[in-house]
Amino acid sequence: MGSLFRSEAMCLAQLFLQSGTAYECLSALGEKGLAQFRDLNQNVSAFQRKFVGEVKRCEELERVLAYLVQEIKRADIPLPDGDTSPPAPPFKQVLEMQEQLQKLEVELREVTKNKEKLRKNLLELIEYTHMLRVTKSFVKRNLEFEPSYEEFPSLEKDALLDYNCMQRLGAKLGFVSGLIHQAKVEAFEKMLWRVCKGYTIVTHAELDECLEDPETGDVTKWYVFLISFWGDQIGQKVKKICDCYHCHVYPYPSTVEERKEVHEGLNTRIQDLYTVLHKTEDYLRQVLSKAAESVCTRVVQVQKMKAIYHTLNMCSFDVTNKCLIAEVWCPEADLHHLRQALVEGSRESGVTIPSFMNTIPTTETPPTLIRTNKFTEGFQNIVDAYGVGSYREVNPALYTIITFPFLFAVMFGDFGHGFLMFLFALLLVLNENHPRLRHSQDEIMKMFFDGRYVILLMGLFSVYTGLIYNDCFSKSVNLFGSGWNVSAMFRSTQDDTNTSVHWDDNDIKANAFLQLDPDTPDVFQGAYPFGIDPIWNLATNRLSFLNSFKMKMSVIFGVTHMTFGVVLGIFNHLHFKKKFNIYLVCLPELLFMLSIFGYLIFMIVYKWLTYSAANSKLAPSILIEFINMFLSPGGGAASGLYQGQSHVQRFLLVVAAVSVPVLFLGKPLYLLWLHNGGRLFGMHKSGYTLVRKDSEEDVCLLGSQNVEEGISHLEGEGRKEEEEFNFGELFMAQAIHAIEYCLGCISNTASYLRLWALSLAHAQLSEVLWAMIMRVGLRVDKTYGVLLLIPLVAFFAVLTVFILLVMEGLSAFLHAIRLHWVEFQNKFYIGAGTKFTPFSFKLLSSQCNKDDMA
Structure with a gap:
């Protein structure tokens, strides 16, 4: 809980790591998470650092492992779920692991490539089979309407037949068959008609089932087409158009015997491919299942190894290039754990000279560590x-x-x-x-x-x-x-002995709403034990009552919350040995807050405790009293909350008015006096330093001793350059803070x-x-x-x-x-x-x- 109140004390340590033990030492430090490394090679690019080759090796291993994970997921093999965190691999086993992973990658890529090739051949043969089955019906249908070549006149009988007609009749009839996507059929027919000028006959039909595309693997709807043409030139055009539309073209057998022979061969090859493909998939699954057992461990190990080399790149070498020097921020409470981790790393590497560390003084601001739990x-x-x-x-x-x-x-x-x-x-x-x-x-x-x-x-x-x-x-x-007792407010018409205001039957009949009088005996029997009385849920003035209660409650909580924040600032000034901030900043802030808004809370509580149902009509309005405190501090004594109210209010206003100039000028003037204090008291002081890294308000005294307590100043060694004293800048910063605080007291209270x-x-x-x-x-x-x-x-x-x-x-x-x-x-x-x-x-x-x- 002490760490949660304030961040832990940090120190800057210097690690001397032997070249042979640096990897093991950083592995031990990474497992414990004790230190934050500083980059000592900020001026060196990432490609010129010492261990850039090892980092590239780790990235190559990550690429191989990512490929293995992708293939394992594609095969639907479950990866082991576990939170185990294996240690980083020993330096001697890195090359062996790299060789094993690369060999496994080459084997998997070759088997996967063969599998894809077999699968593509199988899909092509299946398409070819469907094409032969559908085009067979085309041929049977066309034979019924096939024209007789004897109808054409012979060349001997018709002497007027030109040469072109003779060439066309003597040309060879050709066929192109294949499959095409459903969405491309219409455009394909139009292109054939326009390019071939009608010298082709296109027949197509839709397949009953969807087939998988051998190229993309998508399951789509296909059309089988058969194109008849005359002449080689038209045939070349038809083939180019088929290539443009990515048609799957297959050879078309010219005779029935050839068609039957091709179909039987296709069936045999398909059965053989199914057998080979199943065996290939079984072997691939066995390899992937074996790899899945250790792939998660390998991934974590490679990540740790890469993190170690990235951290080693932040270290610098000594003049002999045999020792790495690292600077780390470490909590003071964990220094012995840090030394123990270095000893463990040196012992694992088996070297005779262990790595060691020592703390070094620094003027830099350490990082903030606050230990938390879930x-x-x-x-x-x-x-x-x-x-x-x-x-x-x-x-x-x-x-x-x-x-x-x-x-x-x-x-x-x-x-x-x-x-x-x-x-x-x-x-x-x-x-x-x-x-x-x-x-x-x-x-x-x-x-x-x-x-x-x-x-x-x-x-x-x-x-x-x-x-x-x-x-x-x-x-x-x-x-x-x-x-509250409602029956106590009711009396019968024959009862005339009680002089208090009671309800009678006529009041009940004439009025839709009646008001309970808490001053009447037995009407209000005491406060509800816990919370608000449930009778207010039935009252018509419930909203007015709750608004008054919650508004006062909000002001009380808000002022208390802000005052507590100002008090917490005192602990900061005490810790950083800036007691002048307590007297010149925190105390005026508290006086200003409490003399105005603290007095408002006092009036709220005093009114709650003083006035009851008997004298509630005499109770003044707190809002009016608070406004009159500023408009007429000495007036309104007759209607005040208590005797001597005007004197108390005048005193509080004076305190608030005096605290404002102290808040404006106190700190700058004191620091100016302190800056010239050496000449005033005949003492040599370097003065103080305005530290602007954290805040313009932070002021620290030079040396390791507290000047406010009269202790002699000691010159610090290795101190960084300090900013000269600037009274104008310091005064403006304090003035802005004072104006922001005084106005914020009003706006923040209203914000609550x-x-x-x-x-x-x-x-x-x-x-x-x-x-x-x-x-x-x-x-x-x-x-x-x-x-x-x-x-x-x-x-x-x-x-x-x-x-x-x-x-x-x-x-x-x-x-x-x-x-x-x-x-x-x-x-x-x-x-x-x-x-x-x-x-x-x-x-x-x-x-x-x-x-x-x-």
């Missing part, structure tokens, strides 16, 4: 979305665990809706180890799963606030009995009224949904009421889930995020750090069956 991770992600915390500053996530679901529940308060949300999150929590949930590819479901504990607390707090509001699906629940607004909107929307759907079904008579109520309940449940739970829940979630980011965290949280990203194999994907591998 419960706190969701809340930390909400904070990190605003900005990663600066090094060692207070982490808001510790308090966000409570404040975020609570502010959400204030806006979403409904017992029924909160309980449904709690059940949904509880279901995710109980099944959090289910592989389908952990590795879901659905972004919305993954978002819900990652924030399951946030949703769980949001639902739980909504149940609590729903009980406070006494609101369950827009209806109140009477658990303890109402504290969204708690009231969204709570009112959610309650009213829930009430409208009940009135328009459920009330209609409940008012129907007994005959048809049950039949109508079932679909109405289903419709009400659907609208409740999608509108009141999803849409309203998302709206309250976004408003709660805004209240934390803008109104709370800007009081103390800078969020200008960099996240600690260690060299860890856990960040690598161990799932080899994802789409990116295929």
Whole structure:
């Protein structure tokens, strides 16, 4: 929990890795995830680094493994599902593994190529068989209408026949047959007619079954065609047109005997191809099944090996080129684990000289490390979305665990809706180890799963606030009995002894609405034990009462939340040894906030405790009193809340007015005095440094000692160049901060009224949904009421889930995020750090069956 309050202390360490043990040492470090490596070769391109050849080798192995995974998926062989994380392969086994994978790839490609060739030949033979079967019917049909060549006049009898006619009659009749896609038939016929000028006869018919295309593998509808032509020139044109339309052309037998012989040969070859293809597929499946047993392990090992070489490229060599030097950021608490990992790596490599490390001083800002678990991770992600915390500053996530679901529940308060949300999150929590949930590819479901504990607390707090509001699906629940007694307001007409204002029979008959008087004896018997009295759900002034209650509650929560943020800034200044910020920044901010808005909360609570039903008519308006505090600080004493109110208000206004110039000028003037302090006190001081990397407001004193406590200044060695003191720039930064804070106190307090607004909107929307759907079904008579109520309940449940739970829940979630980011965290949280990203194999994907591998 200490790490969650503030990021862990980091140190810069220098690793000296022997050339023979560097691979094993980084493998041990990657398994533990202890250190973040710094790139010492930033000026060297990626193609000129030492281990670029090994990285290319790993990329080649990744390509081979991706091909294996693709072939295994194509064969429908299940990949083993497991979260096992094998270690990186030893350096000596890398070449052996590469040789085995390459040999397996060559074998698979050859077998797959042969299989595809056999499959293509089989499909072509099947097409050829169908073509012969269909064209056989063409020939039988055409023989019935075949013209006799004797009808043509002979050359001897007709001397007037020209040479062209003689050449045409003597030409050889040719045939072209094949298959064509269904969509190309019409265009194919038109092209043949236009190019061949009608000297062709085209016959086609549709196949009864769909066939697989040998080229693409798509199952489509085919047409069988038979083209008859005269002459070689026309035949060449027909063949070119068939090629243009990607027709599958097959030889056409000229005689019946030849057709029969070809058909028998095709059947024999098809049977042989089926046998060979089945044996090839069985052998291929055996090879892939054996490869599938270790392919996931190989994928993870290659990923780890590639990550090791990428990290080694970030190291530099010493002058002898025998030792690698690396610089890492490491948590101080894990230094002994880091040394142990180096010892383990050196022992595995079997070298005599082990690798070692030592810490080095630095002035650079370390990365931010905040350790989380599955419960706190969701809340930390909400904070990190605003900005990663600066090094060692207070982490808001510790308090966000409570404040975020609570502010959400204030806006979403409904017992029924909160309980449904709690059940949904509880279901995710109980099944959090289910592989389908952990590795879901659905972004919305993954978002819900990652924030399951946030949703769980949001639902739980909504149940609590729903009980406070006494609101369950827009209806109140009477658990303890109402504290109001209606019968005490009624008296009969014969009772004239009581002088109090009571109801009689005439009042009941004449008035549609009557008001309960809490000052009447026995009417108000005490406050409801928990939450709001259920009788308010029946009152006509319920909305006015709840608005007043929720508006005051929102102001109280808002001012308390912002004041707590200012107080957390004190812990930052104490940790960074900047006590002047406490007196010159935090204290004026607190005085300004509490003297105005803290006094407003005091008036609200004082009015609740002081005034009762007996003197409620004398109670002044808090809003009027608060406005008069600024317009007429010394007036209005006769109608004030308490004696001496005007003196207290004048004092608070003076405190608020004095805190503003202190907030404007205190810090710049103090730092100016401190900058010239050496000449004033006769002491030699270098002054201070304005550090602008994290924030313009951060001021750190030079040296390793605290100058405010009077300790002598020590010159730091190895310090980077520091920015000179600039009073004007510092004054402008502080003035902007002061103006932003003073105006933000007003706007941020008003911003917390969204708690009231969204709570009112959610309650009213829930009430409208009940009135328009459920009330209609409940008012129907007994005959048809049950039949109508079932679909109405289903419709009400659907609208409740999608509108009141999803849409309203998302709206309250976004408003709660805004209240934390803008109104709370800007009081103390800078969020200008960099996240600690260690060299860890856990960040690598161990799932080899994802789409990116295929």
